[in-house]
Amino acid sequence: EVQLLESGGGLVQPGGSLRLSCEASGFTFSTYSMSWVRQAPGKALEWVSTIGGSGETTYYADSVKGRFTISRDNSRNTLSLQVSSLRAEDTAVYYCANGGGNSFESWGQGTLVTVSS
Amino acid sequence: EIVMTQSPDTLSVSPGERATLSCRASQSINSHLAWYQQKPGQAPRLLIFGASMRATGIPARFSGSGSGTEFTLTISSLQSEDFAIYYCQQYNNWPRTFGQGTKVEIK
Numbered sequence: 001e002v003q004l005l006e007s008g009g010g011l012v013q014p015g016g017s018l019r020l021s022c023e024a025s026g027f028t029f030s031t032y033s034m035s036w037v038r039q040a041p042g043k044a045l046e047w048v049s050t051i052g053g054s055g056e057t058t059y060y061a062d063s064v065k066g067r068f069t070i071s072r073d074n075s076r077n078t079l080s081l082q083v084s085s086l087r088a089e090d091t092a093v094y095y096c097a098n099g100g101g102n103s104f105e106s107w108g109q110g111t112l113v114t115v116s117s
Numbered sequence: 118e119i120v121m122t123q124s125p126d127t128l129s130v131s132p133g134e135r136a137t138l139s140c141r142a143s144q145s146i147n148s149h150l151a152w153y154q155q156k157p158g159q160a161p162r163l164l165i166f167g168a169s170m171r172a173t174g175i176p177a178r179f180s181g182s183g184s185g186t187e188f189t190l191t192i193s194s195l196q197s198e199d200f201a202i203y204y205c206q207q208y209n210n211w212p213r214t215f216g217q218g219t220k221v222e223i224k
Contacts, residue, residue: 044215045218061212107161
């Protein structure tokens with residue numbers, strides 16, 4: 001059974017930073033692209049970033065480019081998202097998902113990031 | 118950026134009836150379309166990929182069709198557990214984009 005467990009969310013001031021993590025199990029992690037998708041309160045889903053299986057290829061939404069960095073550690077089956085220069089509009093539940101090269105096959109339960117002073 | 122537009126925003130359906138949800142892409146995405154279901158307080162769940170292929174464990178009452186720019190998700194006979202928000206998503210181009218969602222509510 002695929003399991004994706006996010007952590008690292010919390011309350012942060014505008015301009016601040018956080019590191020989100022996702023621990024994966026139940027599939028061969030290194031063979032999957034991995035992604036972050038976010039959802040602001042009451043809003044639709046928004047793709048944020050995808051990283052290829054080897055970690056060499058990354059993609060970002062324009063809204064986060066230059067502020068967010070996706071990475072992975074295939075030896076520890078862990079996906080990360082370093083979020084910096086946070087803005088109020090970055091407030092959302094951040095979901096880890098396997099896939100992104102195609103559809104998003106499985107999703108974690110999400111971690112809430114709240115940007116507020 | 119490919120814009121995905123879903124219709125209607127809200128669909129009121131009685132249990133046992135058929136529900137038909139639409140999704141339109143602003144340019145051709147071939148069959149690179151997925152549908153997701155999201156219930157309140159839960160993560161999304163993949164229903165359909167490749168426009169018409171059911172994901173593992175998805176009941177046969179869910180079906181997808183279409184290609185190019187016009188797509189449809191049909192739920193043949195709505196069950197109580199199907200009342201939720203449904204999103205379409207394209208994976209033909211970067212950035213990946215989602216529709217705004219269709220809420221299926223009890224009539």
